[in-house]
Amino acid sequence: EVQLVESGGGLIQPGESLRLSCAASGFSLSYSYMNWVRQAPGKGLEWVSVIYSGGSTYYADSVKGRFTISRDNSKNTLFLQMNTLRAEDTAVYYCAREPGIGGWREYYFDYWGQGTLVTVSS
Amino acid sequence: QSALTQPASVSGSPGQSITVSCIGTSSDVGGYNYVSWYQQHAGKVPQLVIYDVTNRASGVSNRFSGSKSGNTASLTISGLQAEDEADYYCCSYTSSSLYVCGTGTKVSVL
Numbered sequence: 599e600v601q602l603v604e605s606g607g608g609l610i611q612p613g614e615s616l617r618l619s620c621a622a623s624g625f626s627l628s629y630s631y632m633n634w635v636r637q638a639p640g641k642g643l644e645w646v647s648v649i650y651s652g653g654s655t656y657y658a659d660s661v662k663g664r665f666t667i668s669r670d671n672s673k674n675t676l677f678l679q680m681n682t683l684r685a686e687d688t689a690v691y692y693c694a695r696e697p698g699i700g701g702w703r704e705y706y707f708d709y710w711g712q713g714t715l716v717t718v719s720s
Numbered sequence: 721q722s723a724l725t726q727p728a729s730v731s732g733s734p735g736q737s738i739t740v741s742c743i744g745t746s747s748d749v750g751g752y753n754y755v756s757w758y759q760q761h762a763g764k765v766p767q768l769v770i771y772d773v774t775n776r777a778s779g780v781s782n783r784f785s786g787s788k789s790g791n792t793a794s795l796t797i798s799g800l801q802a803e804d805e806a807d808y809y810c811c812s813y814t815s816s817s818l819y820v821c822g823t824g825t826k827v828s829v830l
Contacts, residue, residue, distance in 0.1 A: 643822075
């Protein structure tokens with residue numbers, strides 16, 4: 599059974615850093631396309647970042663240069679390193695899987711974690 | 721990356737059909753058949769409903785259907801039921817190898 603479990607959220611001050619984790623089970627991260635999607639309180643979904651099975655990464659303009667997506671294949675865990683955090687980064691952060699494997703990509707999210715809340719406030 | 725445009729709310733009576741629109745550009749919705757729809761009940765995690773414009777996710781009722789015309793994608797719910805009351809979001813792959821999602825639509829069952 600596919601499961602995604604995020605952790606690492608919390609209350610943090612503007613300008614500080616935080617690293618989120620997403621522990622995956624039931625499939626191998628190394629063969630998958632994995633994403634981070636966030637949702638500010640009372641707002642819509644905002645796509646944040648993707649890491650390809652081959653390791654390429656892409657970011658939304660709103661976080662480019664501040665956030666870094668990565669994974670540890672040995673721990674089957676996805677990460678999001680968030681630096682220079684701003685109040686507008688306050689959101690629930692979800693990790694979400696695309697169902698494609700290896701060179702075959704599917705452009706949607708079939709499994710989502712339960713989310714972890716990041717609050718940026720002084 | 722401007723969010724895709726969705727109506728803030730759509731409502732209908734039980735048994736009726738409703739349609740939620742998702743307006744993008746030729747760089748996203750219009751350029752690819754990679755539009756997906758997600759249902760999010762209050763306080764819950766988003767769940768996949770439709771992928772690749774028209775395909776229903778596993779376990780999703782056939783009352784849900786998707787379509788696209790030009791830069792506008794649509795989600796139709798027929799035979800509206802109380803359990804369909806939720807927020808719905810569209811997302812599309814883009815020409816920049818990114819994703820963009822919609823502003824979200826609150827579906828209410830009267």
